[in-house]
Amino acid sequence: MQQLKTPFPWAGNKTRQMSEIWARLGHVDLFIDPLCATLSSLLGRPGGAQGVERVNDICCNITNFWRAVICDPNQVAHYCQWPVNEIDLNARHYWLCDRSWGENSIKAQLMADPDWFDAKQAGWWVWGQCLAMGTRWCADPAISSRGHARPKGAKPVHQKPRTIDTCPGVASPNVDAYAWLQALQHRLQQVQVLNGDFARCLTAGSTWKAFRTVGILLDPPYSQAMRSRMLYPTDLGIDDPNQKESAVRTRQWAINNGENPKLRIVLCGLSGEHSMPKGWIAYEWTNNSGYSSIGGKDRTSNEVIWFSPHCLKRSVQLDLDLAG
Ligand SMILES: C[S@@+](CC[C@H](N)C(=O)[O-])C[C@H]1O[C@@H](n2cnc3c(N)ncnc32)[C@H](O)[C@@H]1O
Structure with missing residues (x-):
């Protein structure tokens, strides 16, 4: 396949790390990716959909995009392919920011109605994400790139498009967006999509009480001290000194639950970012994809994936685990 x-x-x-991650997760009855973004975890899962799969992200544009792809991939494809045009990019950015952050935010509609989605917003959002990624696309206009409050009514940051030949993803003129999004719809048919803080997906009742084996991928935004602020459009803790950032909270959750024999927990981060207890295995890799830079001028980062004590050992074959 x-x-x-x-x-x-x-x-x-984390697309390029999925073979390592899945080799250590093996077959699990429930898989949870509570900070899912591109769904690289599900798309890189060997053998496709299995068991129960649950994903979540706090960013309403990500959640709307995946719901729209599942419900109406053709409409999303219709809106996501458009010639490169700086005026259009900025006009759409204003429209999207208003609906992402203003009084007209789609978050309430997404939450209130499980069938609600906006294919136009999904298509325009992904078009801009492909064209303008790294330029604070759809980031909260009320917060500056340094994380400071901006005046009420501040305009979204001006967007400058990439040149057409470097446009990646489903907005590239060289791909069949309809076929791509239809294939994604097919893959995601049974996937549960949530929108909110990661901790809501990790309660005992929804995880290990009901399932024999649970795989959990924790891939939070890098700690703010180690990367440029506002690398992500939504980032709990960045504008609230009383709120611990996601990197700290996911690490704490991983440490608190690492000894649970039902759980295979994966925690991703930068080298030196997390100090994990004895029994966790650290897998080091160098990220030079450019997209995964930690912000600013850095294009390369040294990263680590930590595997909890009950993850499979690398030498154990996946089929042995399946047989068990
Ligand atoms: C490093 S990215 C995840 C990348 C993903 N594993 C992939 O391969 O595409 C981190 C994600 O966490 C989301 N996020 C940040 N804080 C969150 C929170 N408290 N709860 C849920 N999602 C959060 C961000 O919106 C972002 O999409």
Whole structure:
């Protein structure tokens, strides 16, 4: 089976690490990716959909995009392919920011109605994410790139498009967006999509109480001290000194639950970012994809994936685990 590609570029995308991650997760009855972004985890899962799969992200544009792809991939494809045009990019950015952050935010509609989605917003958002990624696309206009409050009514940051030949993802003029998004719809048919803080997907009742084996991928935004601020459009903790950032909270959750024999937990981060207890295995890799840079001028980062004590050992064959 040909592996489906992720449809848009994203800082911290783990596509290239999925074979290592799945070799250590093996077959699990429930898989949870609570900070999912591009769904590289599901798209890189050997053998496709299995068991129960649950994904979540706090960013309403990501959640709307995946819901729209599942419900109406052709409409999303219709809106996501458009010639490169700086005026259009900025006009759409204003429209999207208003609906992402203003009084007209789609978050309430997404939450209130499980059938609600906006294919136009999904298509325009992914078009811009492919064309303008790295330029604070759809980031909250009320917060500056340094994380400071901007005046009420501040305009979204001006967007400058990439040149056409470097446009990646489903907005590239060289791809069949309809076929790509239809294939994604097919893959995601049974996937549960949530929108909110990651911790809501990790309660005992929804995870290990109901399932024999649970795989959990924790891939939070890198700690703010180690990367440029506002690398992500939504990032709890960045504008609230009383709120611990996601990197700290996911690490704490991983440490608290690492000894649970039902759980195979994977925590991603930068080298030196997390100090994990004895029994966790650290897998080091160098990220030079450019999209996953930690911001600013850095194009390469040294990263680590930590595997909890009950993850499979690398030498154990996946089929042995399946047989068990
Ligand atoms: C490094 S990216 C994940 C990349 C993903 N694994 C992939 O391969 O595409 C981190 C994601 O966490 C999301 N996020 C940040 N804080 C969150 C929180 N408290 N709860 C849920 N999602 C959060 C961001 O919106 C972003 O999409």
